[in-house]
Amino acid sequence: xxxxxxxxxxxxxxxxxxxxDCGYVKNLPVFSPDAAKDLHYFFEELSSRLPxxxxxxxxxxxxxxSKKFFNLCRTPEILDYVEDILGPNFVQWGGQFFHKEPHSGxxxxxxxxxxxxxxxxxxxxxVWLAVYDTDIENGAMKVVSGSHKKGAGGFSHHxxxxxxxxxxxxxxxxxxxxxxxxxMDLKAGEISLHNDALLHGSDxxxxxxxxxxxxxxxxxxxxxxxxxxxxxxxxxxxxxVDDYNLNPVALTPRGEATPIKRFCCSREFExxx
Ligand SMILES: O=C(O)CCC(=O)C(=O)O
Numbered sequence: 001x002x003x004x005x006x007x008x009x010x011x012x013x014x015x016x017x018x019x020x021d022c023g024y025v026k027n028l029p030v031f032s033p034d035a036a037k038d039l040h041y042f043f044e045e046l047s048s049r050l051p052x053x054x055x056x057x058x059x060x061x062x063x064x065x066s067k068k069f070f071n072l073c074r075t076p077e078i079l080d081y082v083e084d085i086l087g088p089n090f091v092q093w094g095g096q097f098f099h100k101e102p103h104s105g106x107x108x109x110x111x112x113x114x115x116x117x118x119x120x121x122x123x124x125x126x127v128w129l130a131v132y133d134t135d136i137e138n139g140a141m142k143v144v145s146g147s148h149k150k151g152a153g154g155f156s157h158h159x160x161x162x163x164x165x166x167x168x169x170x171x172x173x174x175x176x177x178x179x180x181x182x183x184m185d186l187k188a189g190e191i192s193l194h195n196d197a198l199l200h201g202s203d204x205x206x207x208x209x210x211x212x213x214x215x216x217x218x219x220x221x222x223x224x225x226x227x228x229x230x231x232x233x234x235x236x237x238x239x240x241v242d243d244y245n246l247n248p249v250a251l252t253p254r255g256e257a258t259p260i261k262r263f264c265c266s267r268e269f270e271x272x273x
Contacts, residue, residue, distance in 0.1 A: 093219060109167060126218075148197035
């Protein structure tokens with residue numbers, strides 16, 4: 001889809017060990033620096049479809065709505081890295097943007113993803129693809145290295161409805177080991193991977209530059225979503241075979257639709273394809 005980075009590769013043994021020990025890996029090359037402008041255009045095109053009152057950070061399920069987004073998530077080089085963590089058989093069930101305009105006060109509070117997700121077993125990998133160069137100045141994601149070892153539910157979350165918060169579940173600062181904070185600086189076209197029990201968040205964008213990441217959520221095929229909590233939960237086989245068949249299967253997008261809310265079933269998009 002976009003030009004692949006000349007140094008694309010598989011995870012090294014050190015990176016696999018780091019994922020187990022620290023809960024994340026970063027700076028994995030996927031798309032060439034020449035593809036940065038194509039990634040920008042991709043983001044601009046998809047985001048421009050939203051009505052002005054809709055915040056793109058409050059939408060999700062782009063992988064079920066948009067064929068272009070779906071195809072991006074099927075980039076073999078991205079799936080290779082995920083396979084190195086999850087093994088040969090895995091599904092995708094989430095896809096969204098985390099965007100901060102220059103000088104945007106938007107904050108992602110410290111949280112564990114598994115706090116939000118009624119999935120068992122909790123063993124999801126998030127791919128965070130940098131659309132723009134991302135660093136401490138423009139609000140890169142930050143993680144607490146090794147915090148995933150406490151497991152899903154290992155930190156207590158409270159609800160915070162602050163208008164600058166993109167998500168509302170927050171872990172208080174006294175639970176954060178500040179010495180272990182790592183900023184996920186990435187070049188456009190690079191990805192990071194993180195574990196669903198890893199504490200992470202992000203600060204406002206203090207720069208004149210945009211900051212945007214595309215997240216893709218993958219789980220092994222033995223995952224089961226609780227449909228009482230998430231009636232819209234559907235999976236798409238991303239690689240290998242699904243011998244478990246534990247979840248409704250999402251339609252593969254045949255065209256371009258646009259999600260205007262966080263949670264949708266794939267059938268809701270069908271009429272626009
Ligand atoms: O991009 C961010 O700031 C946060 C992303 C995030 O929370 C996630 O990918 O789970």
